[in-house]
Amino acid sequence: xxxxxxxxxxxxxxxxxxxxxxxxxxxxxxxxxxxxxxxxxxxxxxxxxxxxxxxxxxxxxxxxxxxxxxxxxxxxxxxxxxxxxxxxxxxxxxxxxxxxxxx
Amino acid sequence: xxxxxxxxxxxxxxxxxxxxxxxxxxxxxxxxxxxxxxxxxxxxxxxxxxxxxxxxxxxxxxxxxxxxxxxxxxxxxxxxxxxxxxxxxxxxxxxxxxxxxxxxxxxxxxxxxxxxxxxxxxxxxxxxxxx
Numbered sequence: 001x002x003x004x005x006x007x008x009x010x011x012x013x014x015x016x017x018x019x020x021x022x023x024x025x026x027x028x029x030x031x032x033x034x035x036x037x038x039x040x041x042x043x044x045x046x047x048x049x050x051x052x053x054x055x056x057x058x059x060x061x062x063x064x065x066x067x068x069x070x071x072x073x074x075x076x077x078x079x080x081x082x083x084x085x086x087x088x089x090x091x092x093x094x095x096x097x098x099x100x101x102x103x
Numbered sequence: 104x105x106x107x108x109x110x111x112x113x114x115x116x117x118x119x120x121x122x123x124x125x126x127x128x129x130x131x132x133x134x135x136x137x138x139x140x141x142x143x144x145x146x147x148x149x150x151x152x153x154x155x156x157x158x159x160x161x162x163x164x165x166x167x168x169x170x171x172x173x174x175x176x177x178x179x180x181x182x183x184x185x186x187x188x189x190x191x192x193x194x195x196x197x198x199x200x201x202x203x204x205x206x207x208x209x210x211x212x213x214x215x216x217x218x219x220x221x222x223x224x225x226x227x228x229x230x231x232x233x234x
Contacts, residue, residue, distance in 0.1 A: 025152045026116040055123075057148050058204040065199050086141040093211045094204055095196035 003027035005034050014045040020052035023060035032063045039067065043074045051082035056090060068100065079103060105176075108168040112151070114160045114181075119151045122166045126177065129168050133175060133234055142212040143175070143232060149205040150179040150228040158183025158226060172234075174214075179228045186220040 003021040010016070015038055023031055038044065046067065068078045079101045083091070091097040110125060112118045126147040130140045147166065154164045160183035169176040194203050206228075210216050215231040 022120070024116075024148060025119055025155060055144070057145060057152060058202075058208055059152060061204060062200075062202050086138075086145075089138075089141070090145065090208065093208060094194075094199070096199060099199065 003030055005031060008049065012042075012044070014047060016047040016049065018049040018052065022055040023053060023063075024055060024057045025059045028059040028063050031060070032066070035063070035067045036070075039070055039074075039076075043076060045077045045079070046071060047079045047081060049081045050084065050087060053087060054084070056087050061090065061094065061096065064100065065096070077101065105169045105171045108170070110166040110168075111163050112166060114155055114158070114162060114164055116155055119148050119155070122151050123148050125166070126168065129170060130175060130232075133170060135175075135232070135234065139232065143177075146209045146212040146230055146232075147177060147179070149209050150177075150230065153205050153228065154179060154181040154183070154226075157186070160184075160225070174234060175232045177230045177232075179230075180225065181227075182225040185222040185224060186218055186226045188218065188220060 003019065003023055006018045008016040008018055019031060035046065039046065071078050081103045083102055088102065091100060091102065108125065108129060110122060112121060123144045126143045127140050130143050151166065154160055158181040160181040164179065164181040167178040167180065194200065194207050209230065213230040214233050217229040218226065219229065220226040
């Protein structure tokens with residue numbers, strides 16, 4: 001399954017995006033480049049809708065950790081919404097559920 | 104008695120989902136439940152990622168599934184530089200980095216995991232999931 005990134009809403013405070021498909025070793029760079037471009041251009045909060053994200057692996061999680069660190073440096077937030085059970089399970093196993101805001 | 108399924112995959116990121124789909128099919132045939140199948144998809148993919156990212160491997164690696172009545176044994180065999188076990192550190196989950204989570208995730212998703220490695224010969228990541 002291919003990965004699709006859609007910008008849902010953007011203003012001067014927040015950029016909301018959905019990430020659909022599979023975020024794995026073959027696709028994580030697409031997300032990394034897109035998110036880095038946005039937060040390098042402006043200091044902004046990020047909200048990611050994972051409703052249609054069916055799979056993530058450690059390369060995808062690594063991207064999210066990198067983005068979270070960058071945002072926190074600028075006192076901005078990363079919120080992850082609607083993640084499926086299999087994805088929440090990985091966050092729980094790695095302890096990242098305590099670091100990320102999952103809604 | 105066991106049945107063997109042997110995949111030979113190119114060391115390229117775009118083929119990891121082939122291993123993932125195969126383990127899902129095999130685990131489903133073994134009547135494992137949905138959650139276990141999701142876990143195995145991640146575990147197998149992480150082991151394949153490890154080959155692609157760290158083994159400096161030859162053009163191909165193997166994913167071998169051995170199906171028995173009560174367990175699924177999965178070997179990921181590469182012919183790369185070997186795994187540096189001495190310098191492997193478990194991730195610090197309070198201060199996560201953007202890398203180094205793969206083996207930790209595998210350990211938590213299967214019943215047994217073993218790494219057999221030899222410098223300049225290659226590495227096998229062996230995973231066992233009981234039915």
